[in-house]
Amino acid sequence: xxxxxxxxxxxxxxxxEAVTLDCTYDTSDPSYGLFWYKQPSSGEMIFLxxxxxxxxxxxxxxxxxxxxxxxxxxxxxVISASQLGxxxxxxxxxREGNNAGNMLTFGGxxxxxxxx
Amino acid sequence: GAVVSQHPSRVICKSGTSVKIECRSLDFQATxxxxxxxxxxxxxxxxxxxxxxxxxxxxxGVEKDKFLINHASLTLSTLTVTSAHPEDSSxxxxxxxGTSGRGEQFFGPGTRLTVL
Numbered sequence: 001x002x003x004x005x006x007x008x009x010x011x012x013x014x015x016x017e018a019v020t021l022d023c024t025y026d027t028s029d030p031s032y033g034l035f036w037y038k039q040p041s042s043g044e045m046i047f048l049x050x051x052x053x054x055x056x057x058x059x060x061x062x063x064x065x066x067x068x069x070x071x072x073x074x075x076x077x078v079i080s081a082s083q084l085g086x087x088x089x090x091x092x093x094x095r096e097g098n099n100a101g102n103m104l105t106f107g108g109x110x111x112x113x114x115x116x
Numbered sequence: 117g118a119v120v121s122q123h124p125s126r127v128i129c130k131s132g133t134s135v136k137i138e139c140r141s142l143d144f145q146a147t148x149x150x151x152x153x154x155x156x157x158x159x160x161x162x163x164x165x166x167x168x169x170x171x172x173x174x175x176x177g178v179e180k181d182k183f184l185i186n187h188a189s190l191t192l193s194t195l196t197v198t199s200a201h202p203e204d205s206s207x208x209x210x211x212x213x214g215t216s217g218r219g220e221q222f223f224g225p226g227t228r229l230t231v232l
Contacts, residue, residue, distance in 0.1 A: 033219050043207060045160075045223035052218065091159060095219040101148040104221055106159045 003027065004094050004107035011112050013082045020067070021077040021110045023092030031098040034075040036066065039089040039109075048090075051075055079112075087114045118144045120212050122224030129200055130232055137195045137227045139210030145190035146212035150221060151183075154207040166193040200231040 005024045013019035025034065036048040051059045051066045059066040067076040079086055089111050093104040119142040129135050139149055147168045152160040164185050165173045172185035182204075184196040197204055207228050211221035 035220055037223075043154075043209070043226040043228070045209065045211070047220050047222065050218050050220055099219070101213050102219060103150065103162055103165060104219075105162075108159045 002107075003105045004092055006090075006092055006107035006110050008110045009108070011110055012115055013079075013112065014115050015084060016081055018078060018080045019082055019112065021079070021090050021092075021112065023075045023077065023107060025073050025075060025092075025094050027073075027094065027096050029096045031096075033095040034066070034068070035093040035095070035104065036064070036075075036077045037091045037093060037106075038086075039091060041088070045091075049077070082114045084114050084116060087112060118142075118212065118222040120210065120222050120224040122210055122227055124227060125225060126228045126230075128230045128232065131201055132199055134196055134198045135200055135229060137197075137208055137210075137229075139193045139195070139212070139224050141191045141212040141222075144212070146193075147190060148213045149187060149193040150211045150213075151185060151193070151195050152209045152211070154209060154226075156207075160209065163195075197229065200229070202231045205229055205231045 003026050032053045034051045038046045049059050049061045049064045049066050051068045058068050063080045065078045089109045091109045092107040095102050095104050121140045123138045149166040151163045154160050162175050163178045166185050166187040168187045168190050174180050187193040207226050209226040211223045
């Protein structure tokens with residue numbers, strides 16, 4: 001079974017509107033971390049936001065917030081007030097266990113396109 | 117966030133030659149670095165986990181003798197693609213574990229390898 005699933009291969013959003021990128025995960029480990037990365041056309045991977053499995057509150061970083069629903073095993077990324085520069089690939093990733101040196105497993109990605 | 121550099125950014129080589137890619141953590145020490153491969157329009161595929169001072173741990177299906185990894189210091193890991201063939205053409209990207217304890221990885225800018 002896929003450990004990280006991103007069901008939206010591509011998404012369009014109008015500039016200045018909010019958009020939600022879906023991510024579901026599968027793990028039996030009670031301790032894990034969830035990450036979102038942005039990959040523009042240049043190829044670099046940019047770390048956006050982190051949510052720990054024991055965190056009580058949803059993570060927020062500027063215009064990014066993570067809608068963490070533990071029982072549903074979902075960790076959707078919400079981008080508010082979309083900008084043209086937000087057009088990129090977005091990857092959800094998971095680290096299982098509480099060792100910060102553990103590997104990350106990535107989802108298939110969602111291509112976000114922001115329309116002017 | 118931490119800075120990871122990767123060189124070269126692009127390389128074109130003839131079939132049968134070897135190519136070395138360097139990954140450096142510039143402002144922090146990384147006991148663990150990761151090497152990924154990414155095909156066009158696909159997600160990142162973990163190739164191996166590189167541990168300073170010990171042998172790398174390769175993922176299933178990745179040839180150890182073809183993709184040589186050396187993590188000689190806390191700031192440098194190298195990936196050598198030996199006897200490269202056109203099917204090795206891909207985007208190779210490294211990452212280093214952050215020091216926050218959350219397990220986020222900071223990525224280099226990637227290396228686009230083209231084997232003629």
